[in-house]
Amino acid sequence: MGWMSDQTLSNNVDQKDILWICEEGTSDDRCTTAASEFGLVKQACRWADIDSLVSLDNCKILICNLVKDHFTEEFSKLQKLQQLSPASVTIVLSHGLDIDAINLLINEMHVFAILQPNENLRVFIQKALEAYTDKKQYISALGKIKKQNRQLEELNENLESLVHVRTKKEFEANQKALESLKSMQSLLKFIKIVSRSDTLEDLMIAVRDDFKKFHGLRPPILLFTESQNRLRVYYFQGKQLTSRNNNHDEVGKLFEKDNAPTIRGELSNLFGRPFGPIEVSNLSFQSEELQSVGAKIICEHSFDSKNLDDFFQFSFERWSIINMALENILLQKSSKDIARQWARTFNEMKDPIIIIDHHYRMTLSNGNFHRQQDQFCYQAFAQRDSPCLDCPIQKTFEKGGAQYSDIHCLGKVFRVHSYPIRLDGGEQVSHAINQYVDISQSVDLQSRVIQGEKMAAIGLLAGNIAHELNNPLTGIYSLAGLLLEDIEQGTNTYKDLQEIRDAAHRCQIIIRDLLDFSSVGADSKVLEVNANEVIRKTLPLLKMSMRTHNCDIHLSEDEILIRVNPQLLQQVIFNLVNNACQAMHEGGSLSVSCARKEDICQIRISDTGPGIPEDLRELIFDPFFTTKDEGKGTGLGLSMSRSVIERFDGRLKLVEKQNPGAEFLIEFPVVKK
Numbered sequence: 001m002g003w004m005s006d007q008t009l010s011n012n013v014d015q016k017d018i019l020w021i022c023e024e025g026t027s028d029d030r031c032t033t034a035a036s037e038f039g040l041v042k043q044a045c046r047w048a049d050i051d052s053l054v055s056l057d058n059c060k061i062l063i064c065n066l067v068k069d070h071f072t073e074e075f076s077k078l079q080k081l082q083q084l085s086p087a088s089v090t091i092v093l094s095h096g097l098d099i100d101a102i103n104l105l106i107n108e109m110h111v112f113a114i115l116q117p118n119e120n121l122r123v124f125i126q127k128a129l130e131a132y133t134d135k136k137q138y139i140s141a142l143g144k145i146k147k148q149n150r151q152l153e154e155l156n157e158n159l160e161s162l163v164h165v166r167t168k169k170e171f172e173a174n175q176k177a178l179e180s181l182k183s184m185q186s187l188l189k190f191i192k193i194v195s196r197s198d199t200l201e202d203l204m205i206a207v208r209d210d211f212k213k214f215h216g217l218r219p220p221i222l223l224f225t226e227s228q229n230r231l232r233v234y235y236f237q238g239k240q241l242t243s244r245n246n247n248h249d250e251v252g253k254l255f256e257k258d259n260a261p262t263i264r265g266e267l268s269n270l271f272g273r274p275f276g277p278i279e280v281s282n283l284s285f286q287s288e289e290l291q292s293v294g295a296k297i298i299c300e301h302s303f304d305s306k307n308l309d310d311f312f313q314f315s316f317e318r319w320s321i322i323n324m325a326l327e328n329i330l331l332q333k334s335s336k337d338i339a340r341q342w343a344r345t346f347n348e349m350k351d352p353i354i355i356i357d358h359h360y361r362m363t364l365s366n367g368n369f370h371r372q373q374d375q376f377c378y379q380a381f382a383q384r385d386s387p388c389l390d391c392p393i394q395k396t397f398e399k400g401g402a403q404y405s406d407i408h409c410l411g412k413v414f415r416v417h418s419y420p421i422r423l424d425g426g427e428q429v430s431h432a433i434n435q436y437v438d439i440s441q442s443v444d445l446q447s448r449v450i451q452g453e454k455m456a457a458i459g460l461l462a463g464n465i466a467h468e469l470n471n472p473l474t475g476i477y478s479l480a481g482l483l484l485e486d487i488e489q490g491t492n493t494y495k496d497l498q499e500i501r502d503a504a505h506r507c508q509i510i511i512r513d514l515l516d517f518s519s520v521g522a523d524s525k526v527l528e529v530n531a532n533e534v535i536r537k538t539l540p541l542l543k544m545s546m547r548t549h550n551c552d553i554h555l556s557e558d559e560i561l562i563r564v565n566p567q568l569l570q571q572v573i574f575n576l577v578n579n580a581c582q583a584m585h586e587g588g589s590l591s592v593s594c595a596r597k598e599d600i601c602q603i604r605i606s607d608t609g610p611g612i613p614e615d616l617r618e619l620i621f622d623p624f625f626t627t628k629d630e631g632k633g634t635g636l637g638l639s640m641s642r643s644v645i646e647r648f649d650g651r652l653k654l655v656e657k658q659n660p661g662a663e664f665l666i667e668f669p670v671v672k673k
Helices: 028-036 047-052 068-084 099-107 121-195 200-211 251-256 260-271 305-348 377-382 393-399 440-486 492-517 531-546 566-583 637-647
Strands: 018-022 044-046 061-067 089-095 113-115 221-227 230-237 240-246 278-283 295-300 353-356 362-365 403-409 412-421 431-438 527-530 550-555 561-564 589-597 600-607 651-655 663-669
Touching (some): 044 047, 061 068, 099 113, 121 200, 121 305, 200 230, 260 278, 260 295, 295 305, 353 377, 531 550, 531 589, 531 600, 561 663, 566 663
Parallel strands (some): 018 061
Antiparallel strands (some): 600 663
16 A cells, blocks of 8 residues: 655755654665655654654655554654644645544644545645645744734733823822812811801710721810809710819919920819820910900820821811801800890890881780780780770881880870881881880879869868858758747748758758768778768769759668778769769660678669770770760779779779660678678
8 A cells, every 4th residue: 555656746845845754663764765755855754753853944744654553652743743843734644544533633733634545645745835835924924913912912011011000190199089088078077067066065076076086085175264263174974075164273374384294284183183195276266255265175195106197187177167166156155145134134124025027016025025926016915906096116117216105005004115126237127126114003193193183172162162151051041940930830931931941951961961072181081881871972962963864773771881981982983973974965864773792782883875885995994084075074084983992992893784875883892790
C-alpha cells in the first residue's frame, strides 16, 4: 500500500519546506527513502526524533504518518509540532486510523487533509502550499491584530490608570463634598431645632443632643448672671436639666477669668467635685436689655488632641448660633416678665378696662371686665344690642384725642375715659382703651346734697307758711269755739260754726303734716312706726293730684310696725303716688295698699297708665333719669327712693304686670313684738 506521486514537485516548492514524519520503527534510510520518493530529500524524521526538534521556522507542510497502534503517542507529538510551527499545514497519512482518531485530528488539530493509501499525495501537497500561503497571511494579519490589541491594551491600561487617578481624585472630592453637605445638613438641622427653642431647657437639651456624637464629652453647663453677684447655673442630672441660683462672692471674678484651670477650680468649689479638662465658650449679647448679663457654656471632656481639634471645628460653627438663640430666649423671658407685670397691674386695677377696635369689638380686657371671646363692648358691659348712649369711643377715633363722658348702665353711672392707641407710630388711631369709673356713689351723694338743699328750702318755706297760716287758723278755730258756746245747739248757725271749726282743725293737721314732711334734718331718727299710719298722713298731701282719678286705698286695720325714718318714707310714698297720678294723663285708677305677708310688710302702689317700656325698665332707677317734662318732677327720683328704702333694710322694685300700667312694691321686715 502506498501513496501516488508524480515524482516531481512544482518549481516553487523547496525541499526544506516539507517535513516528512515516518511511522515508528522506520529506519533512517527507509525514512529518507520514503521522503525521497516525493523529492523530499534530507527532510524526514521519525516520531522518536520530534522531542529533539527546537524550531521549524522554514517548514511549510508537515506530512505525518500516523499508525493506529501508536496514535496516542504520535498525536501528542503532533501537537508539539504544531506549536513549533503554527503556520505549517498538516497532512496526515493514515495507517489504519479509525473514525474517532480522524475526528479528533480534524476537530482539535485542524489538519489540512487525512489521506488513505492510493490517494495522490502531490495534489494535496500543492493545495497545502496554497493553504499555507493563506494561513501565513492570516497568521501575519493575526499577529498584527494581536500587536495592535497589545498596544490597545497598553493604551487601555494607561487610560484605566489615568481614569483611576482622576476617579480617585473625584471620589475624594465627592467624599469631601458629601462630608461638607452632611456637615451643612447637620448644622441646618441644629439651627432649625435651636430656633424653635422657647426655653433655656429646650436650648440646653438641643446642644447636649447635638454634641452627643463626641465620646468623652459630658453634658454642657450654662452659667449666666441674672443680676449683680447673682449666678444662675443650668446643668444636667441624668437626662433632667436642673437649675439653681448661687449668691457667690466670686461671681464677678469668675466671669472676668478666661483661664480654664482657674475656672475649673471655681466650678469644683461650685459643684463640690473635681472637674476634668474643660472648654469655655464666652457668650455676649448685643441687646441693651442684656448688656449687664454675662454667660458662659462649659464643656468638660476627656479628648485626645485629634478629637479636641474635631470638636473645635464642629463647635466653632455652632457657638454663634447658640449665642443668638440664648439671647432671643432671654429677651423673650424679659418681655414675658414685663408683660406679666403689666398684665398683673392691668388686672389688679379695680376699674373695668378694655381695648377695642373701630367696630366696638374687644381685643383685651382686665380681670374686672367680664367678657366673652369676640364680644362687643356694649354686649359684655351693658347687655345691650347697640352702642351705649353718649359713649366717647367714636369721638376718640374721629378726633384722635382722649375723651370722656358719663353713661348709665345696669343701675349705675360710669364715667368712661377713652384713650387712643396708635400702632407702629402712625397717625391713624387703630384701637382705643376704655376705662369705666363707677361714679354712682358720687352722683348719689351729689343728688342727696341737692335734694337736701331743696328739702331744706321747702322746709324753711313750709315752716314760714305754716306759721303765717297757723296764727289766723288758730284764731278762726278759737273764735268758732267761743261762738259755739253762745249759739243754741241744733240751729243752722251752730252747724255752720261747727263746720268752720272742723275745717280750721283739718287745715291745722295738714299744715302739721307738711311741717313733718319737710322737717328731715341731722336730728332725724329711725323709729318704730305703723306703716299704715305713715301712708294715711301722706295721702292728704296729694289730694290735688288724686282728685281726677279713681282711688282704691286698702290699708290694714292691724298695726304693722317697721323701723324707718317716717319723714323719708313719706317722701318716697309721696313721690311714687305723685308719679302714678302724673302717668295717667286722661284719668285712671290709682291703687295703694299695705298688708303683712308673714314677716314682710308690703306696700303696693299701682296705676293704669301706659306703663314703662321694656327698653327703659333697666334705666328708671338710674340717678337723674326722668321722662317728665321740665318742672313736673319732684326732684327725688326713683334712684333716691330706692336708696332711702334700702337704707332701712327694705327693697323697692318694679313688678311685672300683664295689664297696662305700672306697679311698685315696697317691702320692709316687720318688727316683732
